[in-house]
Amino acid sequence: xxxxxxxxxxxxxxxxxxxxxxxxxxxxxxxxxxxxxxxxxxxxxxxxxxxxxxxxxxxxxxxxxxxxxxxxxxxxxxxxxxxxxxxxxxxxxxxxxxxxxxxxxxxxxxxxxxxxxxxxxxxxxxxxxxxxxxx
Numbered sequence: 001x002x003x004x005x006x007x008x009x010x011x012x013x014x015x016x017x018x019x020x021x022x023x024x025x026x027x028x029x030x031x032x033x034x035x036x037x038x039x040x041x042x043x044x045x046x047x048x049x050x051x052x053x054x055x056x057x058x059x060x061x062x063x064x065x066x067x068x069x070x071x072x073x074x075x076x077x078x079x080x081x082x083x084x085x086x087x088x089x090x091x092x093x094x095x096x097x098x099x100x101x102x103x104x105x106x107x108x109x110x111x112x113x114x115x116x117x118x119x120x121x122x123x124x125x126x127x128x129x130x131x132x133x134x135x
Contacts, residue, residue: 002038002114003079003087005094008071009107013045020101027094031079036090040077074107087111 016024031037049064077094081087091109098105 001081001083001087001116003081003084004112004114005077005079005091006073006110006112007075007107008073008110009105010071011106013072013074015042017102020097023097023101024094027097028077031090036079036081038078038080040075042075043073046072071108084111084113087113 015021028037028040046065049066051062051064051066053060053062079087079090081090088111091111095107095109098107
């Protein structure tokens with residue numbers, strides 16, 4: 001199963017400590033070598049972003065920073081793992097690095113399984129029907 005980890009924090013965004021960066025690099029190298037980690041990365045501050053949204057049928061663009069942001073996504077990782085139990089174990093190991101190397105930091109690692117056709121609760125689209133309808 002493929003999982004995305006989304007790391008958020010309500011604290012002002014600041015980069016990870018050098019010790020945390022080193023620890024995350026080691027775990028990333030291990031997981032990439034094992035074939036479990038597909039991608040990962042940190043995200044730039046909200047000031048460099050934008051939101052495109054629809055409200056009352058109208059598209060609007062809002063440049064960052066976003067005043068209403070209570071939690072900020074600081075980074076993500078994508079893993080290919082056996083099941084949710086393995087995904088939870090990996091998330092706990094990753095968050096333990098934060099406890100060990102950034103005392104006082106508060107945050108969350110949300111893990112979400114990717115939707116897979118044929119799996120209960122997945123968003124399924126019949127691509128052939130959609131293409132035929134637009135032809």
